[in-house]
Amino acid sequence: MKIRELTQYLEFIAPLSYQESYDNSGLIVGDPDDEIQKALISLDCTEDIVDEAIAKGCDIIVSHHPIVFKGLKKFNGKNYVERVVIKAIQNKIAIYAIHTNLDNVLGGVSSKIADKLALECQAVLQPKVGLLKKLIVYVPRTHVEIVRNALFSAGAGGIGNYDQCSYNTLGYGTFRALEGADPLIGKIGVQERVEETKIEIIYPAIKERSVLLAMYQSHPYEEVAYDIFSLGNQLHTVGAGVIGNLSTASTATDFLAYLKDKMNLKLIRHTRLLDKPINRVAVCGGAGSFLLREAKLSGADIFITADYKYHDFFDAEDEIVIADIGHFESEQFTQELLLEVIQKKFVNFAVLLTEIETNPIKYYS
Structure with a gap:
């Protein structure tokens, strides 16, 4: 090929x-x-x-x-x-x-570590923002299903574990066709009032071209009225690190032995072990010290990553265990x-x- x-x-x-x-x-x-x-x-x-x-x-x-x-x-x-x-x-x-x-997708590098450790309920530790957009398009009632389904097929309307998501508001639109127009409804020079549905739908920014193409191809109007908004929402399948749970809580020493075995490690650099069980685990392949705050906020008992600097280990502050397993080892x-x-x-x-x-x-x- x-x-x-x-x-x-x-x-x-x-x-x-x-x-x-x-x-x-x-x-x-x-x-x-x-x-x-x-x-x-x-x-x-x-x-x-x-x-x-x-x-x-x-x-x-x-x-x-x-x-x-x-x-x-x-x-x-x-x-x-x-x-x-x-x-x-x-x-x-x-x-x-x-x-x-590949680091920044669920199912990527950090997910592979999580799989090796048999972590359950995996989720992205620090989801990215700015990767989602919203399309608002005004469609005559006769073509709502056609346009909406075309947008779904183009990749719009996905939210988490749901697809074909949209919000629809009934209303009416007005317009007057000028000379040179070829209106689907109405006559040149006469203001028209048409019952329409406002479709609001979210889509990943990387799919914008296919979504807009689907809108234009399925919409009956010569001039399509629509708006596009950039969203600050998180895209929960894209971002750095992974958080997950062990099926059974473990002591800190037992978990480090388990980690060493599953990841084929020669050694583990770690902060002071805490007098509480390990149940929730945050991981990041490669250099992941920038995710310590998210690891703490996620309720992780231990944060597994690589390339930690001496002074950065102090940031654990006995709130979490930091385990540095090595860059190559974390991504092997x-x-x-x-x-x-x-x-x-x-x-x-x-x-x-x-x-x-x-x-x-x-x-x-």
């Missing part, structure tokens, strides 16, 4: 618009129209990973972390980033990164997640997990 078939599906799962402003997710090396036969999945894209792709006949690498975060001005091979890009281009290997956009199962997602959609496409551990941090004991 073509690269774009794979990337379009990955971007359906984790839209690029959900990535953070500093990020560089997406197709980094390669032509979207190039044919691909086999993909290699990794957490990082290093020289060893490119060599592995060459040896295994893979023509695309799908990694979590982007190899390029900043613009490259020269390609002289003076650092590992330049060498990776040069080698990939020379060997016709595409590189695709799916980073903070993202590879499994990507493998599962791709294989489920493209059953006849070859997908391999890397055999190389790319963690740059080693432990001496």
